[in-house]
Amino acid sequence: MRPRAVFFDVGNTLLQPYPSVSSVCQEVLSEFGHSADLEAIESLMPLVDAYYEDRYRADDTFWTDEEETSSVWVGMYSLLCERLGIADQAPVIARRVYDEFGKPGRWRPYPDVAPAVTALRDAGIMTGIISNWDRRLASLIEGLGLGGMFDVVVSSADVGLRKPDPRVFVLACERLGVAPEEAVHVGDHHYADVLGARAVGMTPVLIQRTGSDVMPAMAACATIRTFVELPDVLGLED
Known part of the structure; x- marks a missing residue:
């Protein structure tokens, strides 16, 4: 879907x-x-x-x-x-x-971030952030020139909920007016991102930009190395 x-x-x-x-x-x-x-x-x-x-x-x-x-x-x-x-x-x-x-x-977006997020938005897909982070996250994203690329930014310290608590994923979905089953969450942490997203019915995608102990079979979800692979995983390729 x-x-x-x-x-x-x-x-x-x-x-x-x-x-x-x-x-x-x-x-x-x-x-x-x-x-x-x-x-x-x-x-x-x-x-x-x-x-x-x-x-x-x-x-x-x-x-x-x-x-x-x-x-x-x-x-x-x-x-x-x-x-x-x-x-x-x-x-x-x-x-x-x-x-x-x-x-x-003190931060840099990975080179594949802007092209991938732009492609999603051009395809009519809303984008957001769910992160275990302090309250500086929203201003950080703005300061990096990425603010216009995300419809919502949810940081754990700001809302008092952290991943993998299912409630933070539900909250993010509510802010975009989508059901969890209609959303995907991409993250690098099996416990926080994969298990948390799956708990509410979101489709998890595990990104492993560097070496990791979590093998694809262990993750039991789509696993990618870069965002270049994301359109194919989401079924957006022609």
């Missing part, structure tokens, strides 16, 4: 950090008078990612509260500072890194 609406996740789906998380951390550290080798920072990123994943698995409801969301990210970057031997200023530096990622200049 041709969808009436297609929703997208943001991180690792629509946007990527610019020039990279490690580079931004290095710049901020330099502002505070600390020199850190980029390679050293990058070597600690798996530890930072593990901190996030542990927190996410323990209780993902932090995504529904602005203060809780920021505290998790400050905790991640504080850990990085501490491992670099910068403990005294860690919370302040970490907050500065978090603030940086609220700026449009």
